Amino acid sequence: DETTTAAKEISIATQQQRSASDQVVAAMTQVSDVSRQYAVGSKQSAVAAAKIGLGVATVVGLAFVLIPGPLLGVFNLNDGEAGQIGRQLLAYLAVSGLFVTVALSFTGALQGTGDTRSPLYISIVSQVLVPIGICTFFQNFTGARGLQASDIWLAIVCGHATRATL
Numbered sequence: 001d002e003t004t005t006a007a008k009e010i011s012i013a014t015q016q017q018r019s020a021s022d023q024v025v026a027a028m029t030q031v032s033d034v035s036r037q038y039a040v041g042s043k044q045s046a047v048a049a050a051k052i053g054l055g056v057a058t059v060v061g062l063a064f065v066l067i068p069g070p071l072l073g074v075f076n077l078n079d080g081e082a083g084q085i086g087r088q089l090l091a092y093l094a095v096s097g098l099f100v101t102v103a104l105s106f107t108g109a110l111q112g113t114g115d116t117r118s119p120l121y122i123s124i125v126s127q128v129l130v131p132i133g134i135c136t137f138f139q140n141f142t143g144a145r146g147l148q149a150s151d152i153w154l155a156i157v158c159g160h161a162t163r164a165t166l
Contacts, residue, residue: 046109053101061094085149092153099160107163126163131155 063071072078072086103126107119134155139147 042109042113045112046105049108050102050105053105054098057097057101061097064090064094064097088150089153092150092157096157096160099157099164103160103163122163122166126159126166130162131159134158 068087068090069078069083071090072083075086077083077086103122107122110116110119131152132155135147135152138151138155142151
């Protein structure tokens with residue numbers, strides 16, 4: 001009798017363990033499904049944010065190109081060399097803003113899904129290595145003219161383009 005009772009208890013315990021294992025697997029499957037849905041939603045949100053951002057960046061960029069005078073006038077920089085440099089900078093910023101908008105949208109999406117390493121590596125490459133590499137090139141290989149403000153701005157735009165691409 002004791003053997004039969006022990007065997008029944010072992011059988012019941014085994015069935016309970018199987019049932020518990022099945023429940024754990026079902027819960028893990030649900031978590032996986034929710035994670036996939038979250039990732040899809042995050043990508044869709046990033047795309048929507050990038051589209052809205054590109055619209056805003058386009059309007060701001062057009063203002064930088066079409067009406068730089070009034071914009072620089074706010075800072076009393078319309079005249080002379082400062083005005084000329086300001087106009088050049090605004091032209092670079094008009095392009096750069098498009099790349100920054102896309103980069104920030106997708107970097108935010110990566111961070112929202114818990115991926116913080118990828119944005120870190122992307123930032124190091126695009127905001128340190130690319131601009132410094134380009135500036136180093138201009139400084140060392142352009143002869144007597146050396147590094148100029150437009151070279152630095154170009155390096156920054158290239159860094160932003162790299163960030164948006166990565």
